Amino acid sequence: MKRNQLDLEYIASRLEGLEETVIFKLIDRAQFKQNDQAYQIGASGFSNEPHQCLFDLRMLHQEHMDALFGRFFVPEERPFNNNLPEAKRIVHLQATGLSIANLDIVNMTAAIKATYLALLKSLCQPGSDEQYGSSVEHDVYAIQAIARRIHYGALYVAESKYQRNPVVYQTHIEAQDTASLLALLTRTDVENRIIERVRAKVAATQERVNHLVRNIVNTDAVVDYYHNTIIPLTKQGEVAYLLNRRTTT
């Protein structure tokens, strides 16, 4: 953990570890059906919450607790909710090497939430098993793992790449040239390698389980989510970071 946090090889290995967590959590969620009622406003079962759904209530309570424990001091842990309480815990963090005034400039949670809820349609079996509480509990773990993967990549990959090539990046930043930044950040060969690794892992993880006991998820659903959502949102976050990067003077 004392390695240089901006070493690109170290960042790639952390991204790979976070990727395994994302895959495990998605498979866990898929053990329950879609359970639409958990996402319907007014159907939470909380008598005093007519304007919320169970999923949103669970996210809010989880993040309320997480905020007290100091989770959001960590750069890659960005909250889905506003108006969370102050931390009650003193947390000692190592220097991150990041250079941004406010981490929530790179907060992709609105897009993550929308795409995650859409993913449930292809990830889970349709219908209801009435396990609403367990479903949203696993939703929270999955969506937090996805958000951690995206924000970690957005922040640390962007800063690392900037430091390798500051003159070129600075030119595009000053011109606010989003398209050139995106092109500079894109490595199609690396992205393809990630996609194939995700495909292999989803398949391997499910090969060894007892199919009579566990639901099997559609490998393409997870792979497509990685390809169409996780990687693009990470790059969008990288661009947001760079456009708001603070140059020390």
Add this chain to the structure above:
Amino acid sequence: MKRNQLDLEYIASRLEGLEETVIFKLIDRAQFKQNDQAYQIGASGFSNEPHQCLFDLRMLHQEHMDALFGRFFVPEERPFNNNLPEAKRIVHLQATGLSIANLDIVNMTAAIKATYLALLKSLCQPGSDEQYGSSVEHDVYAIQAIARRIHYGALYVAESKYQRNPVVYQTHIEAQDTASLLALLTRTDVENRIIERVRAKVAATQERVNHLVRNIVNTDAVVDYYHNTIIPLTKQGEVAYLLNRRTTT
């Protein structure tokens, strides 16, 4: 989910599913070091909590939230803390088929907590990586999965076996004959099969991960915990259930 909840084959398949969750969560926890500070009273980082450790505080906050959401209406979800708030959510449960006045008569959490904390010494690498918040977060998920496995087995296996052989069980119950009940509940061949399955799963789960990115846990640590703790505590819970079983009159 509409299957007979007391069918022994169905119970065995659920126990096998819960077993996978336990294994995954233990491996997740082992990605962090032992981090003793997280279990030291007064070292939580919470300035207003001099008499608690971070682990206990996290458990309490988690269960406070879980109680509001109605988790403890579910028979196999027994709380580690007392004095939790009332649920704010109305939960509709199917009939369980269980026959006991108060589910917390079969609450094994004190023993689960003590044995889990001892397990960390053989599960995790020694020393500190300063990831105290993440460690206790994963502790909570792991210990809840372990408790669910033990209480589910204790309650449903006991009731199912009772119903298959009520006359013999009732004789031992009336005599409060713990030793005979334990002998009647014990199937060494089944226990050995579970142990070997756990061993194979721990090994297989770790075979396919990237060893440069993930810590590998000692298979024996998990197998021994299953053998010396999870199975015996489940049977102890079965006996407690039977001794307190309510006969409908």
